[in-house]
Amino acid sequence: MQKKATGSTKRTKYIFVTGGVTSSLGKGIISASLAKLLQSRGFTVTIQKLDPYINIDPGTLNPYEHGECFVTEDGAETDLDLGHYERFLNIPTSQANNITTGRIYQSVIEKERRGEYLGKTVQIIPHITDEIKRCIQILGNLHNFDVVITEIGGTVGDIESLPYIEAVRQLMWEFEDDCINVHLTLVPYLSAAGELKTKPTQHSVKMLLENGVQPDILVCRTEHELGTALRNKIAKFCNVSSDAVIQSIDADTIYEVPLLMQKEKLDEVVLRKLNLKSKTKLDLKKWEQFLFKLKNPKKEVHVGLVGKYVELKDAYKSIAEAFIHAGTGIDCKVIVHWIHSEEIFAKNVASKLNNLDGILVAPGFGSRGIDGKIEAIKFAREKQIPFFGICLGMQIATIEFARNVLGFKDAHSTEMKAYTKHPVICLMEEQKSIVNKGGTMRLGSYPCALKKGSKAYKAYGKVNVEERHRHRFEFNNEYKDAFEKAGMKCVGTNPKSGLVEIIELENHPFFVASQFHPEYKSTVMNPHPLFVGFLKACAQG
Numbered sequence: 421m422q423k424k425a426t427g428s429t430k431r432t433k434y435i436f437v438t439g440g441v442t443s444s445l446g447k448g449i450i451s452a453s454l455a456k457l458l459q460s461r462g463f464t465v466t467i468q469k470l471d472p473y474i475n476i477d478p479g480t481l482n483p484y485e486h487g488e489c490f491v492t493e494d495g496a497e498t499d500l501d502l503g504h505y506e507r508f509l510n511i512p513t514s515q516a517n518n519i520t521t522g523r524i525y526q527s528v529i530e531k532e533r534r535g536e537y538l539g540k541t542v543q544i545i546p547h548i549t550d551e552i553k554r555c556i557q558i559l560g561n562l563h564n565f566d567v568v569i570t571e572i573g574g575t576v577g578d579i580e581s582l583p584y585i586e587a588v589r590q591l592m593w594e595f596e597d598d599c600i601n602v603h604l605t606l607v608p609y610l611s612a613a614g615e616l617k618t619k620p621t622q623h624s625v626k627m628l629l630e631n632g633v634q635p636d637i638l639v640c641r642t643e644h645e646l647g648t649a650l651r652n653k654i655a656k657f658c659n660v661s662s663d664a665v666i667q668s669i670d671a672d673t674i675y676e677v678p679l680l681m682q683k684e685k686l687d688e689v690v691l692r693k694l695n696l697k698s699k700t701k702l703d704l705k706k707w708e709q710f711l712f713k714l715k716n717p718k719k720e721v722h723v724g725l726v727g728k729y730v731e732l733k734d735a736y737k738s739i740a741e742a743f744i745h746a747g748t749g750i751d752c753k754v755i756v757h758w759i760h761s762e763e764i765f766a767k768n769v770a771s772k773l774n775n776l777d778g779i780l781v782a783p784g785f786g787s788r789g790i791d792g793k794i795e796a797i798k799f800a801r802e803k804q805i806p807f808f809g810i811c812l813g814m815q816i817a818t819i820e821f822a823r824n825v826l827g828f829k830d831a832h833s834t835e836m837k838a839y840t841k842h843p844v845i846c847l848m849e850e851q852k853s854i855v856n857k858g859g860t861m862r863l864g865s866y867p868c869a870l871k872k873g874s875k876a877y878k879a880y881g882k883v884n885v886e887e888r889h890r891h892r893f894e895f896n897n898e899y900k901d902a903f904e905k906a907g908m909k910c911v912g913t914n915p916k917s918g919l920v921e922i923i924e925l926e927n928h929p930f931f932v933a934s935q936f937h938p939e940y941k942s943t944v945m946n947p948h949p950l951f952v953g954f955l956k957a958c959a960q961g
């Protein structure tokens with residue numbers, strides 16, 4: 421049997437996570453939890469997501485379709501599961517961690533145009549599957565991780581997933597002892613029968629077997645405990661050892677899942693199947709401390725999140741998680757009130773926002789809900805309620821201040837109004853000629869220098885920081901002096917371009933807004949300083 425040639429002495433182990441029966445079983449959280457356990461045993465681990473859709477990346481997808489678009493350090497617009505990977509593992513991901521069918525086909529077609537297939541007919545097998553296999557191995561080969569966990573999006577049996585499952589089949593054959601498959605299924609409870617049912621799991625494993633993949637471990641999502649008899653039954657029907665039938669029961673918080681998986685010995689079974697020995701003794705002390713604090717808050721803080729996708733919580737996933745990390749850090753339970761920006765008007769703003777300890781205005785695109793956001797920010801500014809604006813939230817804070825303090829009544833962003841006398845937010849010169857929508861924004865990590873003495877500086881405790889961006893429009897520097905004279909200070913700027921990255925209001929308990937997205941960098945082990953600063957101000961109110 422062919423063996424892997426990595427060019428390094430160490431062989432990377434691959435874990436393929438597939439799903440059956442239905443979507444939304446929590447493959448991302450299980451992958452992140454398994455990775456956390458292996459990391460806590462001394463291994464270097466990363467997680468990759470393969471998405472079977474044809475878009476090149478989720479950057480052009482509406483949040484209603486796909487939830488939040490997560491942005492990596494290197495400026496890749498990726499699936500929101502990568503946010504979970506970073507939050508759990510506390511290490512950055514990159515473009516190589518998220519591959520889509522669109523990207524696979526794009527690269528194969530470009531190779532074909534360059535004549536690299538030497539006159540051969542280009543086919544799904546071997547050309548598409550080879551490209552998938554190459555993408556799976558990039559992280560192992562280039563970065564030399566001990567373990568790469570590859571989560572395959574979608575469900576076994578989907579037409580779109582077939583080439584991915586085929587690539588997994590081939591790799592499991594080629595790499596023999598260096599690969600395993602963890603398959604997630606559902607064990608539903610039928611209340612009329614009063615029973616848990618294993619048949620969907622059996623069918624799903626059969627479908628995987630039809631595609632040539634024998635799962636090594638089954639993670640069974642369930643609302644009730646799986647007894648020994650049931651585990652044995654699943655093991656027998658699906659050719660896995662009974663200790664490899666792992667129960668994944670609903671948890672109060674996703675951050676409990678690593679501990680639940682540890683209780684089920686998922687990590688131990690994985691190590692055994694991969695012929696690996698734990699590098700260090702499992703150490704989850706810090707994680708357990710976080711969980712204890714999360715479950716035993718000393719205070720409650722009520723924060724309003726104003727946005728236009730509030731009916732779809734996944735659209736603001738990283739913000740919601742950043743609140744959990746930062747809140748836990750200061751012993752506070754953050755209760756997020758999701759407020760639709762289209763439902764805020766001058767006449768109801770007080771009743772909608774009055775009882776809140778703080779207000780966050782969310783990122784976004786387009787003009788829907790803008791007026792409500794302006795009202796919310798005006799209210800927070802005038803009533804001295806802690807305010808935090810992110811990206812579009814910062815741009816709207818700029819517009820609100822220009823209109824209501826500087827008196828530029830028609831101030832706007834050229835995103836919403838192409839021609840206005842006071843374009844306080846406008847396109848940068850280099851953005852003006854761009855016509856393609858995908859991957860053309862200001863994306864990824866950029867440096868930002870903070871003004872000493874500002875609230876932002878106080879929160880970070882240092883001058884130079886780096887934060888991730890995803891936007892086209894910018895603060896118009898022609899208005900900088902007017903803003904600063906009136907008390908809205910530009911306290912964070914890009915040291916090279918001079919672009920304004922953070923604005924902050926004087927004489928206000930906390931009114932800070934950033935052009936970048938701090939939420940992408942918040943993790944369990946490193947809550948984001950601006951979220952902590954904002955919540956501290958909220959808790960004092």
Ligand code: GLN
Nearest residue numbers: 783784811812891892893
């Ligand atoms: N629509 C704004 C821009 O493109 C803000 C984007 C955002 O909030 N991510 O500049």
